[in-house]
Amino acid sequence: MPSYLNPLNTGYIEELAEQYRQNPDAIDPSWRYFFDGLALRGRMDQSLAPQGPREADDLEFELKVLELIQAYRELGFLIADVNPLQRGIKNHPLLRLDKFGLSEADLEKICDVGNMLGLGRVTLREIIRTLTEYYCSPASVEYGHIEDPPSRLWIQKRVESNYLTKALPNEARQRCLQKLVEAEAFETFLHKRFVGQKRFSVEGNDVIIPMLDYIIDQASQLGADEILIAMAHRGRLNVLANIFQKDLKQMMGEFSGNFDANVGDGDVKYHMGYSTKTVTPAGKEVHLSLAPNPSHLEAVNSVLMGICRSKQKLKGDKTRTRTLAVMLHGDASFTGQGSVYELLNMSDLAGYTVGGVIHIIVNNQIGFTTMPQESRSTPQATDIAKMLEFPIFHVNADVPDAALRCCSLALQFRYKFKRDVIIDVVGYRRYGHNEADEPGFTQPLMYRAIANHPRVRQIYAERLSEQKVVTPEAVAAALEAYNQKIEEALA
Template identity: 30%
Template sequence: AHVYEKEIHFKNIFLVCIIIMLFRRIYIKQILDRISVNWNSILNTVDRNEGTYKVSSVNFGVYLPHSPSQAAGLPQPSITDKGERSAKYFPKRKRPSKADVQEQLTLLKIIRGYQIRGHLAAVLDPLSIKRKKLFRPEFPSRIVVRQHRLAVDREKSYLLPSTTFVGRGQYRMLLGDIIKRLNEAYCNTLGVEFMYDQMQHTRNWISEEVESADRVFFTKEERINILQRLAAVEALEILLRDKLPQEMRLSVWGLESGIIAVQELIKRACWLGADTFIIGMRRTGRLSILANVLQKPLKEIYSLITPVDRGLIKYTHGAYSEIPLPGNDSGVARVSLTATSTIPEAFFPLVLGKTKGIQTREFDQDLRERVWPVIIHGMREINAQGVAYETLKLQLHNDFSPSGAINLVFGTRADYRIEENDPTLSSYCTDVMKVINAPILHVNADDVEKVINAIDMAVKFRKEFQRSVVVHIVGYNRWLNLLPPLDYKDEIRKKATEEKKPVTLQYGKILIDDKVITEKEFDAILLEENNKVQDAWNEAVTQSQSFDWKKWSDVVSPQLPRKNKTIAEGAPIITGYDKDKLINFANLLAKEPVGFALRSSDLIKLKQNSNMVYRNSLDWIMCEALAFASLIEEGYQIRMCGTHVNRRGHILKEMSDDPCPRRHNMIESLFHFSRPFFTICKGTNSLYGTLAFQIGFSLGDPNAFVIWEAPVGDKISRVQPILDTYVAAAKFKLFYECGIVMYIPHGQKCVDAFTVCNGRPERFLQLCSDDEAVITLDPSKQLQDINMIVVNPYNAAAIFHLLRRHNFLPHRTPLVTFMPEDITECSPEFRATFEDLSGDKTFQRFIGESSIITDFNKVRKFCSVLDVFMQI
């Protein structure tokens, strides 16, 4: 038979009909609900004499048109046929009324109100001063739902929208159950701020974590372990109150759950693949962190606060420990508590930089997952210090981001929300964290299990999205009760603190009520922890304690070996390089990259480089680039940061209308490495934060050559606290070996130079620890004993040898280099040749006379105006 268009043989049609009949007999109801009645006419009017049937396509599959002999009078059957339908199998749906639609929209607004403003009604104040402890999960708060109201009928069922997860698998729920679950999720002792995040998938992830029933379940043994740890923290705080009341500023008494939060953070992060933690904090709770988190012996901790060496503040020193993980015989967590200063929030950028240095020192992408920064902020400091905002903005840059940090805020005051007349004018002390869209979890410190739930959520968020997260633990300081009240607010707070039971007693009562332990077992736990602390104190008092600074180093193990040269005592450090390689590097730096449409200014710069190579007259920029290239070839990583670092022309941009044009790294193009060895970070105007970050990076990677360049004009007054703490006093106070290189463009050309320029060499010379009464003839010994090196290079060759010598020193010392303000304009006397950079040349501290003078009368003499006046 002839086939026209799309045809199916009769045998196939017959087989299809048999299959349809079988399905009709077995699943009559299901088939009738889905198949039009017009198919019956097709099945009953098949012309068996015809050999074929024509088939043509329609919207929903294919239909079988009648044969030419049956064309008259038969309608075309189709699944989408608009003919009459059976009312029995296809009842008409009832359109929802306008009131039902309005109620459904109101429910959606109420759910969104809980997600946005639920934290305002949460029970966060442990002293019940700001808001009385009144939690009724059956009724929504007015501050949450605002003007949106639903009917009083709580037995009415509503369809749940896709933006909520309170259904936990259900699609419809009663109104009363919806309100109850929303109150339990957002208005209990945990409040969440996250709806300002611009990423929809992160908002959905957080709402699912908060609203779902997948909470952290604690076994009987785990709850007893939590109680034991709380008792250990409280025992140490009570000892400080009784034995050393003058050191109560280090106390965290009243915020014991914050220490439990740090312990749980390390444990749960290790379950997700992390193994190294860099902790930064100021002083509140520092002793408890050392004792309960880093597990330092109490006898050694007491040496930090005993009257030995009273003039030295020792609790600011760092520490490092390898903590065995519970339930894992071979696994350990490497925890480093960074040494800090008394300057508020100065440790914040330092810790992030140190973490970034450890993550990149082995060029291992897995280190981003394994090394986590943990920042413990104070309530007042994070809201008032500008460096906190600077550091948060730095995390938005890839070159400064450690792939997210866990920020813990210890709210040790009852007024966890800022007063209305406070000049900061913010709702919470953590509002500054919203600039990076970090979710904020506010939790009541008295609810220990809820604190652990918040930590578990924060750890999962950092692991999932590689972003920062904030956990605000709202507590109070019990030791403030020992101070006399200043105003009526302090009297109210003091009275509330006296009536408040410690969190250890509260949690112990909960376990007793739940029949997890008995009162006798609870008393035994308290007595055991108190005896441990008291015995360690008695042992420390009877024995003379000498402070050993080697035990208080925060260097993360295993420490990378320094790639320095073996230098004999008294011998100069040879910094010259192979001449042929230097010429090859210089020619490549003057070569136009292939496939790049450069701007005219870049082409002029490349032509100038070519002329310098041809004439053998190298300026500052070329000598510096050759020093970088030689160090990279020897395996060093170079990182530059500053406001005007791009004026060197090491990074070329393509001439394009694209707002983000392609970039060409001239120095990295010299080598065919798959990993970046030369990084230029055009930082923001944040001098304070970028310098501290660069210092931390130098501490994290001892083999990295880290450079920070000040703005043009000697403007370094904003970084003076960092200079005093982490540069001048780093070696002898914090026991830091920092190899940071500071470039200071020197030259007061502006009109108001004496008022805005303060990068004068005498300021840094005053900070040097070089004793003028002690003369050291060995230059290497002198470089080892001082706290920093101050240099003013005399020509371009000096900067080449200076940079190479600084990396080859057996010890790490900060280098302060005064450079010309305009390095693009180089006089002929300042230039160098390839011969000056190669061979056995070295850095010359002094330049002697090139010729012998026989006639001293021909020597030109100069003197000051004062000497001339005295001679007259």
């Protein structure tokens, strides 16, 4: 008899089946869906022990497919289409068919356990196609490390309702494209007008600009009236210009040297903080603060936590709803700086919690001139966070819809469970560590690929044009309008 069907295993299955008959909600959801499938075939009113070789083979096949489904739920992110420089679904030995005792010959067999995914009785091929769509798309999620059943099941249900791959409303997509236009035009203007000046551009991870814009809007609808942001120098000027709406004339003066050096704190422009008020697309007024940050990466994070906790206390915000903390990290510094680990370790302690932080990893797959395999001992930049009970989203920086969907689900999780969430935005760095560096000397192959890679604004504009959401003329007009605005600021 196959090992799956030895007396110990079949006895265990019979025990679970009896619990299912008494109360379906009393057993693990994975097994509940399995028995639901058998109930549809009228098998739950009889013993589940195999009645002969044919039934033994059928049950063994179903259990193998059940294992495959669980493996995709826990490991699907390993083969997900999240790298803009290496598009497509990857391969991994832990997700190969032969790992589960299955083969190509089994792909057209009908599976009862398809009911676990809401599919009914379908072929193994359809089950794999659906799992790939849910867990291996340009947006994927890690949650196998979460031991808390309610939060784990909450994520699973939403991912398996196709939440991460559903199209956004057209209005949200148009606004997203507008923010990408602004992000690209800002960087391109500075690159041409102030050649060689350090600005630590966001290019390659431009999508963080519409992501922050979307987070502010969605959080305001969940009750936030104040959002605090911490980040290092990468992309800070773009955030100041296009999220905080800092005066462009003032910013251009900082580049050209046309400003009063006796005013302000005297720090370099890509360290400066800022505060403002904004009105979201939903009509909500939100106060925004960007904490000043020194050259010491990740140093500001604990400061921001203290600010957030203090504001929550002053507001009497016991549910930690009104003030939200958002932190942007580099992939290298998130793994490399010990203060990040310390911060994560304190995140769920009663004396320090702020009700959950949204962490965004600006993952450009390099740290200065060092590749990931030379700077960390883990496959993912986010692996140090798996000690904690919160999900980790991985998303392709070239797929803005997927990025915004991750933001939405991350916010919902934070507000429901009051715990941190990580969004790992996998992109690239279009230029060197700063604009005076030549990265082609140390990473020639990577930067040859980047030089030929289209910008996300172009990719997204073409996609929306094909889907009749915008017109090419409207995109060109938006670029022209922003360029004129920034030219006037420099005049």
